[in-house]
Amino acid sequence: MIETKNLHRSYRIGRKSIEVLHGIDLQIQRGEKVFLCGPSGAGKTTLLYTLAGLERPQQGTVEIDGKDLYALRRKQQARFRNESIGYVFQNYHLLPELTALENVAVPGAIAGKDLMEDAMKALERVGLKDRSDHLPAELSGGEQQRVAIARAIVNNPKVLFADEPTGNLDSRTGSEVMEILMSLAEEHAVTLIVVTHDVNLAKVGNRTLVIQDGSIHSGDL
Ligand SMILES: Nc1ncnc2c1ncn2[C@@H]1O[C@H](COP(=O)(O)OP(=O)(O)OP(=O)(O)O)[C@@H](O)[C@H]1O
Numbered sequence: 001m002i003e004t005k006n007l008h009r010s011y012r013i014g015r016k017s018i019e020v021l022h023g024i025d026l027q028i029q030r031g032e033k034v035f036l037c038g039p040s041g042a043g044k045t046t047l048l049y050t051l052a053g054l055e056r057p058q059q060g061t062v063e064i065d066g067k068d069l070y071a072l073r074r075k076q077q078a079r080f081r082n083e084s085i086g087y088v089f090q091n092y093h094l095l096p097e098l099t100a101l102e103n104v105a106v107p108g109a110i111a112g113k114d115l116m117e118d119a120m121k122a123l124e125r126v127g128l129k130d131r132s133d134h135l136p137a138e139l140s141g142g143e144q145q146r147v148a149i150a151r152a153i154v155n156n157p158k159v160l161f162a163d164e165p166t167g168n169l170d171s172r173t174g175s176e177v178m179e180i181l182m183s184l185a186e187e188h189a190v191t192l193i194v195v196t197h198d199v200n201l202a203k204v205g206n207r208t209l210v211i212q213d214g215s216i217h218s219g220d221l
Contacts, residue, residue: 001159001191002028002051007060009046020046021057022214030158033185033192035202038211044195045163047211051193052161053081065158082111086152086190088162088181092144094136094151100143101132104151115154122150126180142173146180153184160185162194166201178204 007024010017020043028034036044049055051062053069062069067080087093094103104122108115123129126146136144145165152160165181166174178201185192194205202208210217 001030001032001065002026002193003063004051005061007047007050007057007062009043009050009055009057020214021050023060024214024216026051026209026216028191028193030191031189032207033182033205034194035205035208036193036195036211037197037199037202037208038217040197042211043214044197044211048161048163048193048195052085052087053077054087079111082107083155084158086155086157086160088145088148088152088160088165090164090167092136092141092148092168094144094147096136099133099135100128100139100147100150103136103147104154106151107155111155118154119150122154123147125153125184126150140173141169142177145169145177149177149181149184153188153190156188157190159191159193162192164195164197166196166198174198174201 004024004026007021008019009021010019024047036047038044046055050057056070065084069077072080095106100123101119104119105115108118120129120132123132126149128143128146128150131139131143139147162181166177169177181192182204196202
């Protein structure tokens, strides 16, 4: 489902260039649940964003479902992301002036589709039907993340990327959110890639990749 070849990503700060990904080759099968672990600053988020079509590598390719992501024109890439990929971020990234239901319907609105009915179903799947008219500020952190998960799955994506989805939650709420994410991914055979520093959470996946100094060192924790 996902294949990368020789991925390099570096950042330039003034005259200094820091290479964060040193030629990553990776294959992830359809329906796999992969956790990216590793120390702070190792390049987990950078790899996730590069895989997810959010950060162009300086070298190398990312293929998702046979599509060479960074070879697509900008509009095609945006459409592919909208139709095939779901995103969950640590800080939820909900629009504060929209209700939970409206937030979940946003990907549909971007695609010019009315997904209100699907949005309500997605909210139901994360157990938040009765909070549909709440604004994000009127929801707990765990509930906000569940809204974000509902938004990520509303389009039935093939791949779901999550960057520290439990990073702002206490451990019990974090485990609940991770369970919801895993069971939705399982139910819909979605390929799931999750960045986490919590090795205990990572144990529920099929595969763990440990990133250190910009390379994948091993799959063992
Ligand atoms: N936009 C940027 N500009 C410059 N340097 C960056 C940028 N984003 C990340 N970096 C640097 O790249 C390195 C890897 O960052 P990244 O966020 O991918 O690490 P991480 O493993 O996700 O860390 P953490 O667990 O702390 O979130 C870090 O040294 C960071 O300072």
